Amino acid sequence: MSETAPERLSHRRVLNIAIPVVLSNATVPILGAVDTGVVGQMGLAAPIGAVGIGAVILSAFYWVFGFLRMGTVGLTAQADGQGDAGEVAALLTRALMIGLGAGVVIIVLQSALFWAAFQVSPASAEVEGLARQYMAVRIWSAPAAIALYGITGWLIAQERTRAVLVLQLWMNGLNIGLDVWFVIGLGWGVQGVALASAIAEWSGLALGLWFCRAVFAGTAWRAWRNVLDGARWRRMMGVNTDILIRSLLLQAIFVSFMFLGAGQGDVTLAANQVLIQFLMIASYALDGFAFSAEALVGKAAGARNIVRLRRAAVLVWGWGMASAGILAVTFALFGGLIVETMTTAPEVREIARLYLPYLVVLPLIGCSAFILDGIFVGATRSRDMRNMMAVSFCVYVVCVLTLEPAFGNHGLWISMLVSFVVRAATLAARYPALERAASR
Numbered sequence: 001m002s003e004t005a006p007e008r009l010s011h012r013r014v015l016n017i018a019i020p021v022v023l024s025n026a027t028v029p030i031l032g033a034v035d036t037g038v039v040g041q042m043g044l045a046a047p048i049g050a051v052g053i054g055a056v057i058l059s060a061f062y063w064v065f066g067f068l069r070m071g072t073v074g075l076t077a078q079a080d081g082q083g084d085a086g087e088v089a090a091l092l093t094r095a096l097m098i099g100l101g102a103g104v105v106i107i108v109l110q111s112a113l114f115w116a117a118f119q120v121s122p123a124s125a126e127v128e129g130l131a132r133q134y135m136a137v138r139i140w141s142a143p144a145a146i147a148l149y150g151i152t153g154w155l156i157a158q159e160r161t162r163a164v165l166v167l168q169l170w171m172n173g174l175n176i177g178l179d180v181w182f183v184i185g186l187g188w189g190v191q192g193v194a195l196a197s198a199i200a201e202w203s204g205l206a207l208g209l210w211f212c213r214a215v216f217a218g219t220a221w222r223a224w225r226n227v228l229d230g231a232r233w234r235r236m237m238g239v240n241t242d243i244l245i246r247s248l249l250l251q252a253i254f255v256s257f258m259f260l261g262a263g264q265g266d267v268t269l270a271a272n273q274v275l276i277q278f279l280m281i282a283s284y285a286l287d288g289f290a291f292s293a294e295a296l297v298g299k300a301a302g303a304r305n306i307v308r309l310r311r312a313a314v315l316v317w318g319w320g321m322a323s324a325g326i327l328a329v330t331f332a333l334f335g336g337l338i339v340e341t342m343t344t345a346p347e348v349r350e351i352a353r354l355y356l357p358y359l360v361v362l363p364l365i366g367c368s369a370f371i372l373d374g375i376f377v378g379a380t381r382s383r384d385m386r387n388m389m390a391v392s393f394c395v396y397v398v399c400v401l402t403l404e405p406a407f408g409n410h411g412l413w414i415s416m417l418v419s420f421v422v423r424a425a426t427l428a429a430r431y432p433a434l435e436r437a438a439s440r
Contacts, residue, residue: 018288050130072153077298095150103143137194242382293374
């Protein structure tokens, strides 16, 4: 099929998908700050630590199922591009089944999971006790939290990122309001923070389902022969498994980076933690364009329209690189000021400034990797994503083993940057195969 209406795949369309995602991501750190600030009004250190460690542990459990969003985007966008409304509806049902089922499993296994978490991340008896109280309440919203990954992916696939923004604003706004009421007004402490999050997540699921109401008005979402079709389930699980492995390898890079940084001393560890926030800012900003690639490339791949697929890839990459350039200039001009607002320790500020140049170039180096990830998600080339991430991880390990002993923390940051370069280069090398597969 040739591109007969290029104006439909425009810069405006890319931005209409990307900007709501960027705004949605911007609300994430605000909620964490409010949680900490509200508990901080109790005047004790232990509740702050308990909420922090409890939230990190639960987020880690839920993150394992983050593949559900990425896998759902690619498959749904392709079904939409093929004009298969029945499969689009069935994919929503499958995503909800996986999400709700996974949440129930986490609830059933909570005692074992909590025990394992505190073996890996020990805390004082007081903090652990309060963290367990927090998690024992919030764990009951696990089905909603994980199912929301599927709903979010399904909405993104149809370019409904404004709905995703509204969903995020609703959940975070309700969570913040309930935080203040439950903790400051009613004095419920860490359990109040947990209950606020649980209510917000269940209400978010309800709102997400309401955004999908047009599907539920029909019958395709419960056409069980299609929903439970073995071949379609195997494809969905294959894509999701590949993405999970890829994500675990990526997480291993970040976790090992922090652990190895700890070996450089407390000051260097603290400086790295400050600078990692620059990476988080860049990833939040560039995520919007990666999501644009997922949706637009997925639809083009589903329609077997190579011209449109290539145009989507070029448009999104161009906007991503422009955004990366803005981030690089911002970090170069204001990075020192940002560091000073994040820490008052003079020695941490000094070390952070020493390594700041790596963060200035990181958006430009990492942008192609982020955008190519989105392109490959949309085309459901998850095996390539898994394999190229494995190559990137192996190169990172070799770099760390050779550079870190010789150059210390400089070697760690260089290894991190090299991993982004290798990831982008290997995915780019596989792009021609992606086009060939999409044309068949």
